[in-house]
Amino acid sequence: MNRRTAACCLTALVLLLAVTATALSLGEVAMSPGTALRALFGFGQGGDVLVVREFRAPRVLAALIAGAALAVSGQLLQRLFRNPLASPDVIGVTGGASFGAVLLLALGASQLLVPLAALGGGLAAAGLLGAFAWRSRAAVGRLVLVGLAVQAGLAAAVNLMIVRFPAELASSALQWTTGSLYGRTWTEIQVGGAAVAVLLVAVLLLDRRVAVLDLGDESAGGLGLRPDRARLQLLLLSIALASLAAALSGPVGFVALAVPHLVRLLAGPPTPGTVLLSALTGALLLLGADVVVLHLLPVQGLPVGAATATLGAPWLLVLMIRQTRSAR
């Protein structure tokens, strides 16, 4: 990790702690950020502990976990495909997750099953893509095209259900497909968090292979790496991360697309610390957006996905413009 990346990581971490404390302290029962943090670990007044642990912490943690997972997923995909537009949308994961969740809503099943359906849908779509398009060598271009096709078909199915549903159901389906952190349970956080943590460690361990793959298949082979296998492993990791994120937060847009660009503009070309910085930035963006949606806006019930893009886009644009100036 170079010094610039380390400095960015540290800044992001400090900001993340501040936003987390703020998010835990805001709501009907007001308390100071310090009190909220102490209550999270079980210290302080019983009422505060209950409010923080039962109502606020699951939502905040879901935002952190999903944000980190989405950002790392996008980062891996953009480097694997060497395409700055690559994101979980492009390979069908988002479409599959939305389809699974909306189908379950249509069948009138319990809301509790929706995250499972989203996870299943995302993985199934990726499986479909793999079965159809994975043929080792130089398969990347084809993979993207087939992924777009899978995504388009599934998105149309979701669209069809939204058009045909009664307005009530259409509204909750739309809410879910735009991304929502409402009503997460501790079980979901624990399972999802553990899975994402394991996957992030795997990404960190495999991260050097991405850099080797960047050198081209022949050089990678010369360095003792089997390019096809490495690429498949990284792709699977990325798909699993995006599916887990979709299960926790719905298919929140923009985080996976934008965070890799933000990170590159802030910290320069990828280094070993980039994965960490991506995870921190993604978590910061999603949690920040959720705080805005929940506490700062006068209207209630907006999906968090509406805020991630609104918050993230100007930041990205300013960085793009500044980079242009310095390139002149």
Add this chain to the structure above:
Amino acid sequence: MELPATAAPARRSPAARQTLLLGLGICLLLVCVALSLALGSRAVPLSTVVDALLGHHAGSGSDAQVVTGLRLPRTVLGLVVGAALGVAGAVAQGVTRNPLASPTTLGVNAGASFAVVTAIYALQLTRPVEYVWFAVAGAGLAGLAAQAMARRAGELDPTRLALGGTVLTAVLASWTSALMLLRRRTLDEARFWLAGSLDGRGLEVLTPVWPLLLVGLVLAVAVAPALNALALGEESAQALGVPVARIRTAAALAVVLLAAGAVAIAGPIAFVGLAAPHLVRLLLGGDQRWLVPGCAVAGPVLLLAADVLGRLVARPSELEVGIVTAFLGAPLLAVLARRAAR
């Protein structure tokens, strides 16, 4: 940073073969037009269709009315929208040199959708004809905004054009969803327009739109040879005397005009603009001078076929064409992508 799928015209097949394929495409298009006039919740014999179009009222009067009053405008709009989307897709992929680019990625569809949904939310509009102006304005503004973001030292950077459009799409699409969630009536009204449909618009929606489409088409044809040169790389193009910056601006403008016109007529129909160039490139090769006319034929074929199918599968109701194009186009694109790489 981009994939090489729109690279130089690699397999240059003889012009005779390309002409033949294009001719076959036009025949297929005529078949689609005939089907679009004849089929629907009520099938009308082709002879009656011909009589109705020629102004004879030999067949039953109401059949003739269905053909001239409902299906003829719908078919004409399908032709126009399909051609505009196809050509816009060809130019978009050519200028950004990114096979994922389409009118959708340049922010145009999201701009139109946001403008229309805002109009429905704030002004409580209820008829597609009333949406047209908002759609044109929204699409145009979004397209220009994406281009402004992509300027780098005064020149249009293709990678940033695609990225800027995608960023803009993400923002506008999320605002559109938010507006629909804020008021139930907006959701109820807008979701049908957002699905993309040729139904329920008269030919009068063409009035504000046709000049945009015409200018867009002329630009698309004009920049085709220069885009071929650009596919060889910026430096080679400059060496060949191509004014790179001006060509990129003209091409991006063509995409915005064509896509704005299409979305204003039919709502945001995804996928035709993405899939048509890929289909045509597989058949005719990557030469932009063949790609543009090829897409002008393939776009309407895809759209009309989807529209007819949407009328047949859900009789007596129908499926919105935007939903059918995705359902049809997705497996088609998947199969073709698989074939091409073999």
